[in-house]
Every structure is written in structure tokens, then in C-alpha cells.
Amino acid sequence: MPAYKAPLRDTRFLLNEVFDFPAHYAGLSNGKDADPETVGAILEECARYCEEVLSPINLSGDQQGCTLKDGVVTTPKGFKDAYAQFVAGGWQGLSHPTEYGGQGLPMSLGLVKSEMMGTANWSFTMYPGLSLGCMNTIMQYASESLKNQYMPPLTEGRWSGTMCLTEPQCGTDLGQIKTKADDNGDGTYALTGTKIFISAGEHDLTENIIHIVLARLPDAPPGTRGISLFIVPKVLVNDDGSLGERNAVTCASIEHKMGIKASATCVLNFDGARAWLIGEPNKGLEAMFTFMNTARIGTAVQGVAHAELSFQGALPYALERRSMRALSGKKEPDKVADALIHHADVRRMLLTQKAIAEGGRAMIYFAAQYADHMVNGIMENDPAKYALWDDKLGFFTPILKGFLTEMGLEAANLGMQVFGGHGYISEHGMEQIARDARIATLYEGTTGIQALDLLGRKVLLTTRGACVREFTGQIGRFVLEHVTNGKTRRFCTDLGRYAAEWNVLTLRLMMMARKDRDVVSSASHHFLMYSGYVMMGYFWAVQAAVAAKRLAEGGDDTPEFYQSKLDTAAFYFDHLLPRAKAHAASMTKPSKSMTRLAPDHFAFS
Known part of the structure; x- marks a missing residue:
């Protein structure tokens, strides 16, 4: 297994030279403490933790995996100690409010932290990573009393969280959810059902696990309009914050997977488990999108x-x-x-x-x-x-x-x-x-769901192409500013063509979809990949422009770093960005070549 070395030079380049995070943080209400010295110290300490603690247990974690015995999941050797150091370092609450014990720093610092931790050991990072979505959902939708009860130990890392969506009969189509929640008449609910593929659903790293669960109330309308969202703790919490008896949540099994074997992926059974409603009844899916994003x-x-x-x-x-x-x-x-x-x-x-x-x-x-x-x-x-x-x-x-x-x-x-x-x-x-x-x-x-979300919902339905026009407008302003520079001219010329084509393709698909609704589905993957290649091309051009400026200014002790940026950008524009042309050609083809073959004609015995 490669010994991870945090790419701090590249991280600092992006934070300080490309995107000017110091100025960005200065304009945020929670950014005053994210000064360059503090951010630098956080990066250095996170790099040390990732290189010395997480990276060495990545391979062994894969080899050992997780084990389940009598409903208890044991993580691989070294994971409990690594998690204890994670908690001691205050990493879970880095970007969460000080009123709950966090450090109150901007969310972006949490993403930088997560990138380093995830590269060093993705399986480990999933345990605290799932907690972040749980915390964000509670922060935005739960009542004050629930926030005060659950946020401090979650922020500390003493408790962890999950998201419980998928069931045996449904994955992405959440309208098929069958888990039910019956009103107990005392402000709580009895939640019954089975959830599958629950990452970090059971483990030995924390004393409690807080499940965020989608379920239906008895009078809920069918489909996605009838889904509510609940907090279901593994261990019930007393009024004084201490832990009480075990809730009726059990781990029936853990999945035997292709990868991320040190991350416990669980089947969870809820057998009348006590639950608390988050947000409004039948509007749980809206709240869950906070978690999903x-x-x-x-x-x-x-x-x-x-x-x-x-x-x-x-x-x-x-x-x-x-x-x-x-x-x-x-x-x-x-x-x-x-x-x-x-x-x-x-x-x-x-x-x-x-x-x-x-x-x-x-x-x-x-x-x-x-x-x-x-x-x-x-x-x-x-x-x-x-x-x-x-x-x-x-x-x-x-x-x-x-x-x-x-x-x-x-x-x-x-x-x-x-x-x-x-x-x-x-x-x-x-x-x-x-x-x-x-x-x-x-x-x-x-990827197919993301593609449908991008083309079908974000581009065609919600914004009618405005989101593409806005981003390509940003590309256009960059092109006008840098096209006269000899170091960046070829990047700008190519980007200008792709930006214009992106808008033309969007309009063509919009027109085609009026006559052939299947075009949205048949074109969506190609549209997503085209969008990704052009977007990445823009950010490579931005990096190249900064690198060219630094080389022209001279006086830097690492000119080879900036030259490598220019050389890698040239490779991207020569060898990877042209892939977008094939996606462009495919996305505008009629859907009939995908739909004409009858389902029972796919194979013959």
C-alpha cells in the first residue's frame, strides 16, 4: 500500500494563490478565525495525523475487515485508537458551531480535512464522515431541544451518526419505502422496518450511534410525498444527557464487499424503536437532501x-x-x-x-x-x-x-x-x-442518477439552461482576460469553443426532449461527462494562468512546481479534454437506437 504523503504544496497553491481563501474567509461571518496562520497549522497537523496514524492501518484494515458477533461489530486493529486520536484532536467539530463544542470554522476547511483523511484511509474516514451529514440535518431541521441533546456529543465525536434510506425492495426509488412510524402519543414514535447498505450502522468506535431514518406515518400519502424523517438513537438518551437502555435497533448482518472492507456496511432492523420526528410530517425527503448533498x-x-x-x-x-x-x-x-x-x-x-x-x-x-x-x-x-x-x-x-x-x-x-x-x-x-x-x-x-439530476432536473426543468449559461459566462470572462497571454492563449481558445458548444448542446437537448422524452435519459450520461471535462478544463486553465503569472514574476524558489502546472494543463487539453467531443456527438443522437430493441430480444438461448 502506498505510504500517503499529504500534497500540501498543491493544497496551499489552490487555497492561497488560485482561489484566495484568505480573502474569502475574511468575508464570512464564521471566517475571522480562519486566518492563514491558523489554516496552515490545521493543514500541517491534519497531514501528520493522516500520514502517521491513518495511512499505516489502511492495508491492514482491508485485510482484517470488520467482524460481527452477537450483534456487535468489531472494527480492524488500530481503528479504535485512531478514532480516539481523531476525537482528541477535535477534528469532528472543526466546522461546527462553538455553542455545541465545535471550532466554528468554515465548512470548506472540513472538506480539505476530509480529502486528506480520505486519501490516507477511506474506510476509516467513512465513520466520522457519515456523522457530518447527520449533524448538518439535525442542525437545520431538528427542534432546539433535539439539537441541544444530540449536537454536543456528535460534535465532540463521542457519538457518531448514519443515514438510513435504502431498503431491500428499493434503492434510489425512495417512494417505495415501507418502514413505518406509529405515534406513541408522547412525542415519540415506534419505528419498524429494515434498512440495508447502512455505512457505519454498527461499530465499536463510539458509545452511541444516531440514525437518521426515512419512514412513513400511518396516514402518509403514497410515494415520496409521504416520507418523514426521524432521529433513532442506538442507545436511548436520558433527560440529563446520560445514556439509558438500548433502543430496539439491531445489526442483523454486515455486507461482504468488494472494497472498503474496514467500513461496516450493515443491515439494520428497527423493531418498534423509539424515534423522534425531524421537521414536518411527510416532508422528510426535503430534509434528507441536506444529508444527501x-x-x-x-x-x-x-x-x-x-x-x-x-x-x-x-x-x-x-x-x-x-x-x-x-x-x-x-x-x-x-x-x-x-x-x-x-x-x-x-x-x-x-x-x-x-x-x-x-x-x-x-x-x-x-x-x-x-x-x-x-x-x-x-x-x-x-x-x-x-x-x-x-x-x-x-x-x-x-x-x-x-x-x-x-x-x-x-x-x-x-x-x-x-x-x-x-x-x-x-x-x-x-x-x-x-x-x-x-x-x-x-x-x-x-452516476446515472447524478446525470438525470443534472440534465433532467437542474438544467432542463429547474433553470431552463440558465445554470449552464451562468457557468459558461464565467468561463467567457476568464477567456477574455487571458487569451492575449502567450502561455494561456491555447487554453482560452479551446475553452471558448467548448463553452459555446455547451450552450448549443443544452439548447438542442431542450428542443429534442419536447418530441422525445427518452432523450433526457439517453443523453444524460454523455451530458454529465461532457460537463465534467469542460469544467475540469476551466479549472486547469485557471491554475495554468496563476502558474504562468508566478513564473513571469520570478523570485520563487519552486519554479518547477509552476512549470508542472503548465505542462499538466497542456496534457489535459491535448489528451483528456478532447474526449468531450465524443460525448457531444453521442448525446445529440436520437434515443431510438437505445429503445427500439424489445426487452425480450436482448438475449437468446
């Missing part, structure tokens, strides 16, 4: 994390492993053969990994600023401000989740490929990264 951004981070870790494993191997001679002539004539890195095809794979990791990181950090503004809207009790930034972030969310997880999986597979046959065996840890990455395109809404 948090989870989807977190899953987008997974794409970057696996691309980064696989790259960190593949690069040293390519520098040391020798095979054949470079086609352009011997590069290391005193050696038996040239190192792999001298072969163009290996460079293609490494540069693809690098471009995905660093381009994806830029996309997430930019979106994190939107998230900061959205959270400030909640803190300032300003619904209009919250709605504005929630809508802006809503356009990014399916692209980040769908595109970056697909690209992260590609990068993880390329890491194995660089190793050749050695990548397929477990001792190097490269195949674990690929196995861990595979789930990212599936949970929190598959």
Missing part, C-alpha cells in the same frame, strides 16, 4: 482521494522499475533498461492520474466556497442567501459526484496498470485502491 460532495472527494493515492503509488514504481528502452533512444545507458517513466504510454497513465487528482481538487475547493456561503445563509437566518448559494452548489453537485468518481476509478485502474502484473496482487496495495474506488460511482446516487 453533504454526502455527495463527500463522495466526490473520494474520486480525488483514490486518484491521488494511486498516483502516489504508481509514480515511485515508474521511476524505479526498468523495462526495455525508450523509443527515442536510451535514457539511462548505464542501466540494464530504462525506467518505466521514460515510456510515453506510462507517462500518459501517470499524467492522467495527476490531471484528475489536481484538477478534481481544484473543482472541489471552488465548490467548497459556495458551500461556505450556503452555510453562512443558515447561520445568519437568511433564507434568500441560503437558497441562492444552494442553487449554485446544486449545479456543481451532480458533476462533482458523477464525473469525479468515474475519473477517480479510471485513475485507480491506471495505477494498477503502471505496475503491470504486480498491480494485480495485494502486496503493493494498488488493487485495494481500485476495489475501494469502485463503490464511489454507486452509492449516494449512481
Whole structure:
């Protein structure tokens, strides 16, 4: 397994030079304490924790996995100690209010923390990661008494949280949920049903687990309009905050999975468990989207994390492993053969990994600023401000989740490929990264669901293409500012064409969908991937522009860092961005070639 090294130089480049986070934080109501010195100290300490504590138990955690005995899940060796250090460091409450014991820092710092932790050990990071969505949902929708009861121990990390949506008969189609909640007449409910695929649903890291559960009231209307949201603690909480008796929630089994084996994925049975309603009856799905948006951004981070870790494993191997001679002539004539890195095809794979990791990181950090503004809207009790930034972030969310997880999986597979046959065996840890990455395109809404959300809901239905026009307008302003610079001209020229095409494609699909509704579904994946490639291209151009400026100014002691940005941007525009053209060609084809084949004609025996 690659020994993780936090890419602090790239992180600081994005925070301080590309997106000017110091100025961004200065404009936030909760950003005054996020000064450069404080942020720098947080980054350094988080890097130390990830490198020295989380990374060393990544491979062993995969090998040992979780075990279930008598309803109790035991996590792999080292996980309890690592979690104790996580709690002692105050990491769970980094971006949560001080009134509940948090540090009150902006949400974006939490995302940076999560990226480092997730790259070092994704399975471990899922335990506290699920708690964040639970906490955000309680913060926004629960009553004051429930907040006061549950937020302090959740913020401390002494308790953890989950999200319980999926049931055996339904996954994404939540309208089929059967879990029921009967009114006990005392302000509580008796919740009965079975939930599956519940990450961190049972474990030995915390003394209590707070489940956020979707269920139906007896008089609820059918479909998604009749879903309510409940808090269901694993252990009941007394009025004084102490723990009481065990609630009627049990772990029936844990899944035997392809990857993330150190993360317990549970089947949970609720047998009349005591529950408390969050928000209004039959409006639970609206509240759950707070949880889901948090989870989807977190899953987008997974794409970057696996691309980064696989790259960190593949690069040293390519520098040391020798095979054949470079086609352009011997590069290391005193050696038996040239190192792999001298072969163009290996460079293609490494540069693809690098471009995905660093381009994806830029996309997430930019979106994190939107998230900061959205959270400030909640803190300032300003619904209009919250709605504005929630809508802006809503356009990014399916692209980040769908595109970056697909690209992260590609990068993880390329890491194995660089190793050749050695990548397929477990001792190097490269195949674990690929196995861990595979789930990212599936949970929190598959890539297909993200694509439908982007094209069908965000672009065509809700904004009628305005969200695309707004973002391409941002691209256009960048192009006008930098097209005369010789270092960035070619990037700007290409971006201008793609931005214009993005709008044309959106309009064409809008017109086609009027006559053929299946076009929305048949085109959605291609539209998502096209959007992702162009968006990442924009953020690579932005990085290249900053790097070019720094090189022109001179005086920096790391010019090679800035040159690597320009070189990687050139690779992206030459070899990855052109993929968007194929997606553009496919998305505008009629849906009939997908729909004409009868279901019973797919296979013949």
C-alpha cells in the first residue's frame, strides 16, 4: 500500500494563490478565525495525523475487515485508537458551531480535512464522515431541544451518526419505502422496518450511534410525498444527557464487499424503536437532501482521494522499475533498461492520474466556497442567501459526484496498470485502491442518477439552461482576460469553443426532449461527462494562468512546481479534454437506437 504523503504544496497553491481563501474567509461571518496562520497549522497537523496514524492501518484494515458477533461489530486493529486520536484532536467539530463544542470554522476547511483523511484511509474516514451529514440535518431541521441533546456529543465525536434510506425492495426509488412510524402519543414514535447498505450502522468506535431514518406515518400519502424523517438513537438518551437502555435497533448482518472492507456496511432492523420526528410530517425527503448533498460532495472527494493515492503509488514504481528502452533512444545507458517513466504510454497513465487528482481538487475547493456561503445563509437566518448559494452548489453537485468518481476509478485502474502484473496482487496495495474506488460511482446516487439530476432536473426543468449559461459566462470572462497571454492563449481558445458548444448542446437537448422524452435519459450520461471535462478544463486553465503569472514574476524558489502546472494543463487539453467531443456527438443522437430493441430480444438461448 502506498505510504500517503499529504500534497500540501498543491493544497496551499489552490487555497492561497488560485482561489484566495484568505480573502474569502475574511468575508464570512464564521471566517475571522480562519486566518492563514491558523489554516496552515490545521493543514500541517491534519497531514501528520493522516500520514502517521491513518495511512499505516489502511492495508491492514482491508485485510482484517470488520467482524460481527452477537450483534456487535468489531472494527480492524488500530481503528479504535485512531478514532480516539481523531476525537482528541477535535477534528469532528472543526466546522461546527462553538455553542455545541465545535471550532466554528468554515465548512470548506472540513472538506480539505476530509480529502486528506480520505486519501490516507477511506474506510476509516467513512465513520466520522457519515456523522457530518447527520449533524448538518439535525442542525437545520431538528427542534432546539433535539439539537441541544444530540449536537454536543456528535460534535465532540463521542457519538457518531448514519443515514438510513435504502431498503431491500428499493434503492434510489425512495417512494417505495415501507418502514413505518406509529405515534406513541408522547412525542415519540415506534419505528419498524429494515434498512440495508447502512455505512457505519454498527461499530465499536463510539458509545452511541444516531440514525437518521426515512419512514412513513400511518396516514402518509403514497410515494415520496409521504416520507418523514426521524432521529433513532442506538442507545436511548436520558433527560440529563446520560445514556439509558438500548433502543430496539439491531445489526442483523454486515455486507461482504468488494472494497472498503474496514467500513461496516450493515443491515439494520428497527423493531418498534423509539424515534423522534425531524421537521414536518411527510416532508422528510426535503430534509434528507441536506444529508444527501453533504454526502455527495463527500463522495466526490473520494474520486480525488483514490486518484491521488494511486498516483502516489504508481509514480515511485515508474521511476524505479526498468523495462526495455525508450523509443527515442536510451535514457539511462548505464542501466540494464530504462525506467518505466521514460515510456510515453506510462507517462500518459501517470499524467492522467495527476490531471484528475489536481484538477478534481481544484473543482472541489471552488465548490467548497459556495458551500461556505450556503452555510453562512443558515447561520445568519437568511433564507434568500441560503437558497441562492444552494442553487449554485446544486449545479456543481451532480458533476462533482458523477464525473469525479468515474475519473477517480479510471485513475485507480491506471495505477494498477503502471505496475503491470504486480498491480494485480495485494502486496503493493494498488488493487485495494481500485476495489475501494469502485463503490464511489454507486452509492449516494449512481452516476446515472447524478446525470438525470443534472440534465433532467437542474438544467432542463429547474433553470431552463440558465445554470449552464451562468457557468459558461464565467468561463467567457476568464477567456477574455487571458487569451492575449502567450502561455494561456491555447487554453482560452479551446475553452471558448467548448463553452459555446455547451450552450448549443443544452439548447438542442431542450428542443429534442419536447418530441422525445427518452432523450433526457439517453443523453444524460454523455451530458454529465461532457460537463465534467469542460469544467475540469476551466479549472486547469485557471491554475495554468496563476502558474504562468508566478513564473513571469520570478523570485520563487519552486519554479518547477509552476512549470508542472503548465505542462499538466497542456496534457489535459491535448489528451483528456478532447474526449468531450465524443460525448457531444453521442448525446445529440436520437434515443431510438437505445429503445427500439424489445426487452425480450436482448438475449437468446
